[in-house]
Amino acid sequence: KPVFATHSSAMSFQSNCNLYHLNNYTFGTKSARPTKDQGKRWERMRQKFESEGMRRSVDAILLVQDHNHPHVLLLKVSETYFKLPGGKLKPDECDSDGLRRKLADLLSPASSGKQDWEIGEVLSVWWRPNYENMMYPYTPAHITRPKECRKLYLVPLPEKAKFAVPDNVNLLAVPLYELYDHHSRYGPGIASIPTILSRFHFYYM
Amino acid sequence: KPVFATHSSAMSFQSNCNLYHLNNYTFGTKSARPTKDQGKRWERMRQKFESEGMRRSVDAILLVQDHNHPHVLLLKVSETYFKLPGGKLKPDECDSDGLRRKLADLLSPASSGKQDWEIGEVLSVWWRPNYENMMYPYTPAHITRPKECRKLYLVPLPEKAKFAVPDNVNLLAVPLYELYDHHSRYGPGIASIPTILSRFHFYYM
Numbered sequence: 418k419p420v421f422a423t424h425s426s427a428m429s430f431q432s433n434c435n436l437y438h439l440n441n442y443t444f445g446t447k448s449a450r451p452t453k454d455q456g457k458r459w460e461r462m463r464q465k466f467e468s469e470g471m472r473r474s475v476d477a478i479l480l481v482q483d484h485n486h487p488h489v490l491l492l493k494v495s496e497t498y499f500k501l502p503g504g505k506l507k508p509d510e511c512d513s514d515g516l517r518r519k520l521a522d523l524l525s526p527a528s529s530g531k532q533d534w535e536i537g538e539v540l541s542v543w544w545r546p547n548y549e550n551m552m553y554p555y556t557p558a559h560i561t562r563p564k565e566c567r568k569l570y571l572v573p574l575p576e577k578a579k580f581a582v583p584d585n586v587n588l589l590a591v592p593l594y595e596l597y598d599h600h601s602r603y604g605p606g607i608a609s610i611p612t613i614l615s616r617f618h619f620y621y622m
Numbered sequence: 623k624p625v626f627a628t629h630s631s632a633m634s635f636q637s638n639c640n641l642y643h644l645n646n647y648t649f650g651t652k653s654a655r656p657t658k659d660q661g662k663r664w665e666r667m668r669q670k671f672e673s674e675g676m677r678r679s680v681d682a683i684l685l686v687q688d689h690n691h692p693h694v695l696l697l698k699v700s701e702t703y704f705k706l707p708g709g710k711l712k713p714d715e716c717d718s719d720g721l722r723r724k725l726a727d728l729l730s731p732a733s734s735g736k737q738d739w740e741i742g743e744v745l746s747v748w749w750r751p752n753y754e755n756m757m758y759p760y761t762p763a764h765i766t767r768p769k770e771c772r773k774l775y776l777v778p779l780p781e782k783a784k785f786a787v788p789d790n791v792n793l794l795a796v797p798l799y800e801l802y803d804h805h806s807r808y809g810p811g812i813a814s815i816p817t818i819l820s821r822f823h824f825y826y827m
C-alpha cells in the first residue's frame with residue numbers, strides 16, 4: 418500500500434538551495450590542459466566502448482547569483498562550444514570521486530592541494546544511443562547497448578571560493594534566462610538546466 | 623561547513639519509481655465537465671488576480687509503462703490542446719488537497735466516492751509573468767508580481783486502478799520519446815517531462 422502524503426507536508430516537497438553572489442568568488446587561471454583531436458572523437462569512443470564498455474560521464478551544475486537571478490558556471494571552449502565542468506569517469510571510478518577529480522583539474526587553483534567539493538543530487542541523466550552528437554533524457558526504444566550515460570549533478574558551492582581555470586578556456590556565469598532562450602546554442606542538456614532547477618527554492622544570500 | 627557525500631552513497635542520489643503496465647488500468651467515461659469560454663480566458667484571469675492574487679495551479683504526472691518505456695497520461699481536449707490532469711487551486715487550498723480534488727473530478731469513477739491519490743515530489747515549477755500563454759521555469763527578471771505559479775507533481779499510481787474520464791476529453795498514454803520530439807505540439811511544460819524524469823530509475827513491473 419502506498420503511503421499517502423498528508424497535506425501539511427506538501428510544501429516540504431520542494432528542495433532548497435543557497436546561492437551566493439558572484440562577487441564572493443575569485444577567478445584566476447592556470448596552465449592550459451591538452452585538448453584532444455575532435456575529428457577522431459567517435460573513433461576514440463568506439464575503441465573505448467569495445468575495451469571498457471559504456472562511457473560514464475559526470476558534469477557539475479555550479480550556481481551563483483547576480484541580481485537575485487541564478488547563473489550557471491559554464492566553460493567556454495570555443496565561440497560555439499560551451500560545456501559544464503566535468504568529464505569521463507575512469508573504469509571502476511564512482512561518480513563522486515570522478516566528478517571531484519574533474520572539478521579539481523578544471524577549477525581548483527594548482528596550489529590548493531586536494532580541495533573538497535560537495536556533490537549534491539542528480540538533476541538529469543542523458544543517454545547517447547549511437548556514436549553521434551545526439552543525447553536523450555531516456556534510453557530510446559530498441560537501444561540495448563547505449564554508448565554513453567552522462568549524469569548532471571548539483572554541486573553546491575561554499576560561501577566563498579577561489580577558482581583557477583586552464584587558460585585555454587573561459588569560465589562564464591550565464592543566467593538561466595539566457596540558457597532557456599538559446600536551445601540551439603547550448604544544446605538540449607545545458608538549455609534544460611532552468612527547467613530541471615525549477616523545483617528548487619533558491620535563497621539569495 | 624558542508625557535509626560531504628561519501629562515495630558509497632553516490633548511487634542513492636537517484637530516485638526510484640515503479641511503473642505498472644498500461645493493461646493494469648481500466649479506462650471508462652463519465653459525464654462531460656462544463657467548459658469555459660477560452661476567448662475570455664485572460665479577462666477572467668485578470669479579474670481573479672485583482673480579487674485573489676496570483677493563481678496557483680497544480681498538475682499531475684501519472685506514469686504507466688508499455689514495452690518497457692514510460693508513458694505519461696495526458697488529457698486531449700481538442701486536436702491541438704493537450705493538458706496534464708490538474709487545475710487551479712481554490713484560495714487557501716493546499717497543493718495536495720487541490721490536486722486530489724482535481725484528480726477525482728477528472729479521473730475517478732463517479733461511483734468511487736473519495737478515492738485517495740498519493741501525491742509525490744514536485745518535478746518542475748512554471749511561472750506566468752503576464753496575461754499571456756508563455757510560462758517560464760523561473761521568474762523572469764523585473765517581474766515582481768507573476769500572474770500564475772504552476773507546479774507539476776509526480777503522482778505514483780497504485781498497481782491497478784479504474785479511471786473514468788469526462789466524455790468531452792480523451793485520456794492518452796503518450797511515450798516520453800513522442801513528448802521529447804514535439805516541443806511545439808505539447809508546449810514547453812509537457813515537452814520537458816522526459817528531461818525532469820530522467821533522474822529517476824524506473825522499475826518496469
Ligand SMILES: [Zn+2]
Pocket residue numbers: 424425715716718719
Ligand atoms: Zn490540505
Ligand SMILES: [Zn+2]
Pocket residue numbers: 483484
Ligand atoms: Zn550584480
Ligand SMILES: [Zn+2]
Pocket residue numbers: 510511513514629630
Ligand atoms: Zn569513490
Ligand SMILES: [Zn+2]
Pocket residue numbers: 688689
Ligand atoms: Zn505493449
